[in-house]
Amino acid sequence: MSASEPLHRQLGLTDDELETIRSTLGRDPNRDELAMYGVMWSEHCSYKSSKVHLRNLPTEGPSVLVGPGQDAGAVDVGDGTAVVFKLESHSHPSAVEPYQGAATGVGGIVRDVISMGARPIALLDPLRFGPLADERNRWLFEGVVAGIGGYGNCIGVPTVGGEVQFADAHTANPTINVMCVGVAPADRLVTADREVHEGSLLVLFGAATGRDGIGGVSVLASSTLGEGAEERRPSVQIGDPFAGKLLIEASLDLVDRDLLEGLQDLGGAGITCAVSESASRAGLGAELDLDAVPLREPDLEAFEILTSESQERMLAIAHPERLGEVRAVCERWGLATAVIGRLVPGGGIRVRFAADTVADVPARSLADDGPVYTRPMAPPADVEDAIGDDPTFATVTTPPDEAFLAVLGSPNVASKRWVWEQYDSIVQGGTVLSPGADAALVRIEGTLKALALSTDGKGRFGALDPYLGAAHAVAEAARNVACTGATPLAITNCLNFGNPERPEVMWQFAQSVRGIADACRAFETPVTGGNVSFYNESGSSAIWPTPVIGMLGLIEDYRLAVRSGFTGNGSWIYLLGETFAELGGSEFAEVVLGSVGGRPPALDLERELRLHRLLIVASRSDLLESAHDCAEGGIAIALAESAIAGGSGFAATLPGDQPGHVGMFSESASRAVVSVAPERATELEDAAAEAGVPFARLGETGGPGVVFDGLFETTVAEIAAVYEDAIPKLLAG
Amino acid sequence: MSDTGRPRIGVVTFPGSLDDRDALRAVRFMGGEGVALWHVDHDLRGVDAVILPGGFSYGDYLRCGAIARFAPIMDEVRGFAEAGGAVVGICNGFQILCEAGLLPGALIRNRQLRFVCRWVDVRVETSVSPLSAGLVAGEVLRVPVKHGEGQFVASAADLDRIERDGLVVFRYCSPDGAIGEPHTPNGASNAIAGLCNDAGNVVGLMPHPEHAVDPDVGATGGQPMFASLLSSALAHVSA
Numbered sequence: 001m002s003a004s005e006p007l008h009r010q011l012g013l014t015d016d017e018l019e020t021i022r023s024t025l026g027r028d029p030n031r032d033e034l035a036m037y038g039v040m041w042s043e044h045c046s047y048k049s050s051k052v053h054l055r056n057l058p059t060e061g062p063s064v065l066v067g068p069g070q071d072a073g074a075v076d077v078g079d080g081t082a083v084v085f086k087l088e089s090h091s092h093p094s095a096v097e098p099y100q101g102a103a104t105g106v107g108g109i110v111r112d113v114i115s116m117g118a119r120p121i122a123l124l125d126p127l128r129f130g131p132l133a134d135e136r137n138r139w140l141f142e143g144v145v146a147g148i149g150g151y152g153n154c155i156g157v158p159t160v161g162g163e164v165q166f167a168d169a170h171t172a173n174p175t176i177n178v179m180c181v182g183v184a185p186a187d188r189l190v191t192a193d194r195e196v197h198e199g200s201l202l203v204l205f206g207a208a209t210g211r212d213g214i215g216g217v218s219v220l221a222s223s224t225l226g227e228g229a230e231e232r233r234p235s236v237q238i239g240d241p242f243a244g245k246l247l248i249e250a251s252l253d254l255v256d257r258d259l260l261e262g263l264q265d266l267g268g269a270g271i272t273c274a275v276s277e278s279a280s281r282a283g284l285g286a287e288l289d290l291d292a293v294p295l296r297e298p299d300l301e302a303f304e305i306l307t308s309e310s311q312e313r314m315l316a317i318a319h320p321e322r323l324g325e326v327r328a329v330c331e332r333w334g335l336a337t338a339v340i341g342r343l344v345p346g347g348g349i350r351v352r353f354a355a356d357t358v359a360d361v362p363a364r365s366l367a368d369d370g371p372v373y374t375r376p377m378a379p380p381a382d383v384e385d386a387i388g389d390d391p392t393f394a395t396v397t398t399p400p401d402e403a404f405l406a407v408l409g410s411p412n413v414a415s416k417r418w419v420w421e422q423y424d425s426i427v428q429g430g431t432v433l434s435p436g437a438d439a440a441l442v443r444i445e446g447t448l449k450a451l452a453l454s455t456d457g458k459g460r461f462g463a464l465d466p467y468l469g470a471a472h473a474v475a476e477a478a479r480n481v482a483c484t485g486a487t488p489l490a491i492t493n494c495l496n497f498g499n500p501e502r503p504e505v506m507w508q509f510a511q512s513v514r515g516i517a518d519a520c521r522a523f524e525t526p527v528t529g530g531n532v533s534f535y536n537e538s539g540s541s542a543i544w545p546t547p548v549i550g551m552l553g554l555i556e557d558y559r560l561a562v563r564s565g566f567t568g569n570g571s572w573i574y575l576l577g578e579t580f581a582e583l584g585g586s587e588f589a590e591v592v593l594g595s596v597g598g599r600p601p602a603l604d605l606e607r608e609l610r611l612h613r614l615l616i617v618a619s620r621s622d623l624l625e626s627a628h629d630c631a632e633g634g635i636a637i638a639l640a641e642s643a644i645a646g647g648s649g650f651a652a653t654l655p656g657d658q659p660g661h662v663g664m665f666s667e668s669a670s671r672a673v674v675s676v677a678p679e680r681a682t683e684l685e686d687a688a689a690e691a692g693v694p695f696a697r698l699g700e701t702g703g704p705g706v707v708f709d710g711l712f713e714t715t716v717a718e719i720a721a722v723y724e725d726a727i728p729k730l731l732a733g
Numbered sequence: 734m735s736d737t738g739r740p741r742i743g744v745v746t747f748p749g750s751l752d753d754r755d756a757l758r759a760v761r762f763m764g765g766e767g768v769a770l771w772h773v774d775h776d777l778r779g780v781d782a783v784i785l786p787g788g789f790s791y792g793d794y795l796r797c798g799a800i801a802r803f804a805p806i807m808d809e810v811r812g813f814a815e816a817g818g819a820v821v822g823i824c825n826g827f828q829i830l831c832e833a834g835l836l837p838g839a840l841i842r843n844r845q846l847r848f849v850c851r852w853v854d855v856r857v858e859t860s861v862s863p864l865s866a867g868l869v870a871g872e873v874l875r876v877p878v879k880h881g882e883g884q885f886v887a888s889a890a891d892l893d894r895i896e897r898d899g900l901v902v903f904r905y906c907s908p909d910g911a912i913g914e915p916h917t918p919n920g921a922s923n924a925i926a927g928l929c930n931d932a933g934n935v936v937g938l939m940p941h942p943e944h945a946v947d948p949d950v951g952a953t954g955g956q957p958m959f960a961s962l963l964s965s966a967l968a969h970v971s972a
Contacts, residue, residue: 150848241792427751558949
């Protein structure tokens with residue numbers, strides 16, 4: 001991008017897109033109009049490269065109240081309660097300014113949820129960084145975690161889960177996603193179905209508008225970061241969590257009092273997006289008066305006011321008769337209000353500024369009629385080589401105990417306590433299972449129900465086979481939820497990819513969407529929405545194709561929730577599911593053999609579903625002492641984590657006749673490690689047989705020892721130290 | 734006291750208060766009547782005790798609690814405290830009480846310079862305070878902390894006086910009551926987690942007893958603290 005380029009290109013619009021705008025308007029767009037199109041037709045806002053693929057996702061189900069296309073999806077969980085949830089990326093801003101980038105990511109997703117009229121009750125943060133050996137990666141990691149805490153802790157929404165992974169592919173481009181979950185009475189959701197009237201007022205409330213985040217969606221989120229990324233810092237917004245907290249309370253107060261026809265958050269593309277989407281949805285147009293917008297500094301130009309991404313602002317649509325009450329509610333919470341326009345017939349957005357009409361464009365054209373691309377696709381040339389080099393068949397000389405401690409202490413596996421102790425996970429008083437559990441459980445106030453929440457992405461698997469990687473991510477998220485005893489209901493997702501203009505990236509994207517679609521169909525967990533984050537690459541370095549799944553599940557009685565820790569002496573440990581020789585893309589292969597290669601484990605979706613059903617049935621009959629998903633690091637790590645979480649040792653024999661390292665570290669899908677009181681073991685075996693889930697007794701819990709029969713033994717204290725100290729040690733440099 | 738005979742416990746909501754609903758819920762859970770109070774009101778609505786809850790009042794962009802101490806309702810809280818009423822400051826509420834001069838010392842950034850959310854143990858040091866009236870010194874209670882600025886500090890002279898006069902109510906400790914640096918989540922002087930004023934009716938603490946009453950979501954070390962508060966509030970009424 002250089003100053004000598006024509007304006008439309010500087011704003012991220014192609015020559016063809018400019019032609020489309022010309023023919024829509026029947027004239028040349030002016031500068032302000034181009035700026036509006038630039039942000040609304042950006043990849044971030046228009047989904048122009050992803051739309052044709054996203055159409056293949058299953059989005060309907062009996063419990064879906066609101067599917068994709070609105071601020072956040074919504075699911076009916078019974079008792080007249082709706083759950084609103086969405087996952088979003090803030091990777092680009094975080095790569096430039098980690099604290100504010102992550103903080104405003106939290107603020108943005110929270111506003112998506114409140115704009116549906118729901119109270120935010122949980123946050124989860126799936127994060128991916130380059131290795132911590134690198135100083136800049138440590139700076140990014142520490143800044144992002146502090147930023148998430150700095151915002152989330154200050155608005156009173158508990159951060160209950162997420163994940164943290166490390167890979168070279170995320171050194172140049174960390175992947176920062178954040179999920180927010182809210183609840184609302186189902187009949188009070190603020191959806192697009194609300195009746196909106198001509199003459200209704202557009203009331204902006206919250207913070208004043210400044211120069212921060214001008215063109216954030218087009219400049220940062222819709223192009224690759226290269227040289228001069230620092231110069232883009234002005235495109236990163238600055239968060240004010242105190243104002244964010246007031247916005248939550250004021251917005252919900254407005255909804256509770258039934259004062260609104262619509263409520264829209266101002267995030268990417270600012271006022272332009274909020275107004276054009278609101279008007280287009282209502283089949284109306286709008287008159288917009290930029291002189292009425294409260295400014296933080298006096299001399300903003302029209303295009304800056306139109307596209308500013310200043311944080312902590314919301315747009316209410318209210319009947320003129322309600323204006324006084326709307327103002328009173330905002331005033332109670334110390335928030336400024338401004339009537340910046342009204343809805344009018346005709347479908348045009350007419351913008352006035354300093355006594356001039358500065359823009360006049362159709363709302364629909366901005367919000368809904370953006371370009372749609374079917375971009376070329378091609379599998380990457382080197383993918384077959386990587387798959388062919390399968391570590392499953394490598395000669396392994398590392399002794400099993402050394403390999404075990406290396407995998408347990410690898411940052412991907414090791415305890416993330418350093419991270420989640422910086423998050424308030426208990427405010428609001430509903431957190432039944434908190435970070436570190438397979439899935440977080442947050443109860444619904446006044447009931448025995450709890451929401452089970454998990455986020456999962458499978459970086460290496462996706463790099464080797466994007467279809468399988470995506471399907472595995474859905475399977476693991478559902479399995480995590482099922483391990484607590486909850487039933488998976490629906491997903492949201494954040495699809496993190498490189499540059500869609502490269503056929504390899506587009507191929508990865510299409511494969512991933514297909515993987516999500518197949519898995520979601522099999523599990524009957526529809527996709528209620530999500531976010532696509534492209535252009536996560538710099539120079540020659542692109543991130544792995546990383547679809548992250550945010551799974552929502554429901555448990556009817558949280559008192560029956562199953563935890564991951566071993567509970568006491570003498571429980572019998574079982575493996576549910578079957579282990580195959582599958583080390584392709586495994587943690588063991590990367591940590592011990594230095595290989596990211598081979599074919600990821602096979603995934604039989606029916607087999608996976610049978611395991612989920614068994615876990616849910618077992619929870620309902622209070623059968624299990626513990627249950628833990630078996631994933632990164634295989635059975636060995638699942639056993640170790642259950643031992644550390646429960647403070648109880650175990651003695652186990654690995655089933656089958658595979659070589660020791662295969663039995664310990666294979667990452668075959670559809671498995672869980674559970675424990676059961678001996679007197680109920682037969683009941684468990686019968687239930688597994690009936691569910692069609694293979695099982696094998698591994699051993700017994702108890703004592704201070706960690707014993708892998710025939711391989712090695714150690715102690716819980718020793719492995720806990722390795723597990724807990726790994727990340728603090730790396731951060732000490 | 735309410736018509737039902739239950740003590741009425743007021744919880745002040747400042748803009749930016751976060752654990753106000755949680756404190757009200759804990760009061761109800763323990764059998765009291767929770768009364769919501771609003772920062773700009775000059776009215777305590779006849780409550781028998783006042784809680785200043787956790788959160789980030791007014792954003793706490795200045796020193797924590799530095800702005801909240803000027804809130805209109807703080808005039809009433811001060812008067813109530815001077816008349817001997819039970820006032821409890823939890824986390825941000827503790828910070829506000831220190832800023833308001835109702836408690837000695839100050840809360841500064843945690844020694845490790847990071848926010849910390851974790852379950853800790855605290856040892857009861859005195860039964861003179863609304864939160865410990867029914868407790869025995871030496872008892873250990875499990876409660877969570879969650880704060881970025883919870884390191885209690887005071888001048889050497891103040892610290893000396895605090896200890897000499899027995900104003901320390903709770904100290905961070907190990908599960909068996911031992912005091913030491915590894916058990917103190919924020920580097921607080923003398924492992925002080927909570928303390929009271931000379932009269933013993935105003936108490937502040939960094940841990941969150943309101944998040945430790947319901948066994949469905951964790952340990953219950955906050956139950957005896959709230960039980961003490963409810964009985965202290967009743968005593969205030971009958972006094």
